[in-house]
Amino acid sequence: MTRIYPQIVVAKFGGTSVADYDAMNRSATLVLADDAVRLVVLSASAGVTNLLVELAAGLESHERLDKIDTLRAIQYNIISHLKQQDAIRQEIDHLLENISQLALSAADERSAALSDALVSHGELMSTLLFVEVLRERHVETQWFDARKVIRTNSEFGCAEPQVASIEDLAEKQLRPRIEQALLVTQGFIGSDAKGQTTTLGRGGSDYSAALFGEALHATRVDIWTDVAGIYTTDPRIVPQAQRMDRVSFSEASEMATFGAKVLHPATMLPAMRKDIPVFVGSSKNPAAGGTLVCRHAENPPRYxxxxxxxxxxxxxxxxxxxxxxxxxxxxxxxxxxxxxxxxxxxxxxxxxxxxxxxxxxxxxxxxxxxxxxxxxxxxxxxxxxxxxxxxxxxxxxxxxxxxxxxxxxxxxxxxxxxxxxxxxxxxxxxxxxxxxxxxxxxxxxxxxxxxxx
Missing domain, CATH: 3.30.2130.10 (VC0802-like)
Incomplete structure (x- = not known):
């Protein structure tokens, strides 16, 4: 007997969409505009991952402290707009202390495993803050640790997801909670069989969203970024570039593989396996529309x-x-x-x-x-x-x-x-x-x- 799954949309927001309090508020409005959105996947706030990568490379004491101060300023700026600040500031301070300790270790001896543990803190912080933004709108929201579901191998820095394990863990850990509340979780990060933190590679939050969508049999995955869809080329190079309203999985996959920055190259794989449409739009200007990526595009052009x-x-x-x-x-x-x-x-x-x-x-x-x-x-x-x-x-x-x-x-x-x-x-x-x-x-x-x- 074929199982009937409820309508679930997974919404992913990139770094610019959670860069500061105003950006988080716009993203929260998008989440709440669609009752089918039950899982929100976030990147780190814009600029945070780059700072963490620099810390993971091992820095001198004064440089290390400067980077951590910059990280703290980004998080505190968001916290300053919240009504209930004390509890969330304590959680962020705890994560910043973890970052400081890991960065100190990286200065003595670098390792890929340590780097992943350190870099993962960007998504941990952005999701904790976004939960508070949603709760201030009186929405029943829970924070969820993606590492409980996104099981990978131990190739730190560019880990390979274990699809069968992810689906099994999602059924046990995620689905019961989604029915009770809106969940906010992290993109980009996972864990191996030993519980060690891994990452899926730069830009991997899109991939995470598609993996969650596949595991939950989602009806759609929404990728909210800073551009209103996928264009015929980079509009920064050619201002006359045209937005494509509908493209096929194979076309979008080739675009991502060969440099289009809108989607992570691996994003299409889970979507294709379960035939899940992927929508790409701008969180800054959702009214501008976007691009729907699906199995077939009508009358695809030669170029x-x-x-x-x-x-x-x-x-x-x-x-x-x-x-x-x-x-x-x-x-x-x-x-x-x-x-x-x-x-x-x-x-x-x-x-x-x-x-x-x-x-x-x-x-x-x-x-x-x-x-x-x-x-x-x-x-x-x-x-x-x-x-x-x-x-x-x-x-x-x-x-x-x-x-x-x-x-x-x-x-x-x-x-x-x-x-x-x-x-x-x-x-x-x-x-x-x-x-x-x-x-x-x-x-x-x-x-x-x-x-x-």
Whole structure:
């Protein structure tokens, strides 16, 4: 017998949506406007995670104290607007003391586990404060520790969720409480089997919201951010960028993977598994509408969007003895695997490989995946070239490998640009090209004018 689940909407608010008291008040209004919202997932207040990442890197005493004072000022500024301040200030002070102790430990000896424990405090503080904002509106609200449900492995900094365990824990820990009160919980953080705090990587609050939505069989996941939906490209680069009212899971997934900042790349996976629509809108201007991401978009266009990922490094590996490509490729990929290195894009010839490494998801931000040990081992087996200061521009569309004229449409417009690498064919949705950073914005403007305007 098929179980019927109640209507539940999971609402996630990003850092700018809980940056200060006014932002939290706007977000609270959005929550209360929809009775179906039963679980609220929050990021840390804007700027807080960056401060915590700096503390986790280990700082001198005066720098450490300055960062903690800045953190305290952000939290106290919100508390100063609340009617009942004493109890919440004590809770925030307790968390700030934890941060201080962990930062002191990080100054002596850094570790990924300690970093996750420290960085998680941003979400712990923002959710405690948001609960108070809602309670002042006389709403029955409870704070919930996401670590009781979001079970992960122990890959600190970029932990992998254990989906089956999350669904089981959500049924036991979350669903009974959702029926009694509105719950506020943290994005970005989880725990491993030993109860140690883990994080899902930078921007992981979107992913958390989708995981909660999947576990609860939600009818929709709302992602509230500082832009009114998903655009054909970054409006800061091209003011004429157009908002897309409806896109498919696959289109949105490619956009996120290749640099669109509106959604975390992994967000689409849980939504696709349970066919849960994801709405993206602006908490500052909800009346502006937004973008609905769902399984199918009606009459999808050939060209959907342009995305950009910045500050990438091109790694080129050349065989020393012109051995056959299969042996050389196998050897190079084995080295990369031993160093737990994830690849984004790869092109090959008979005796050389050009590749871009995936360095975008760890807690510390742009993780340095080109470690000394990796480069040392590669250099002992091949000739290594590095080229920095590059940006990856990606055209996202539909059936790009099934129709003629795509490359002509793109590269006719880029004839004056120095294209360093091209990837096309592995996906029907993307055409990627690597450009020097100083020309990438110009390329996007030119392509957007030609393909979208």
């Amino acid at each position: 959907r969007a342009l995305a950009i990922r910045r500050k990438l490094t091109l790694l080129k590996l050349h065989s020393l003895n012109t051995q056959p490509a299969c042996g050389f490729l196998a050897e190079m990929f084995a080295v990369l695997s031993r160093h737990n290195t994830s690849l984004d894009l790869v092109t090959t010839s008979e005796t050389s490989i050009a590749l871009i490494l995936n360095s975008s998801s760890a807690t510390s931000g742009d993780a340095d995946t080109l470690t000394t040990s990796l480069l040392t081992e590669l250099s002992s087996r091949c000739r290594v070239e590095l080229e920095t200061g590059l940006d990856l521009v990606t055209l996202i569309g539909n059936e790009l490998t099934q129709v003629s004229g795509v490359c002509k449409d793109v590269f006719t417009e880029l004839d004056k640009h120095h294209v360093r690498m091209i990837c096309h064919g592995a996906s029907d949705h993307t055409l990627c090209f690597l450009l020097p950073a100083e020309s990438s914005d110009s390329a996007i403007k030119t392509l957007h004018r030609s393909l979208f305007e």
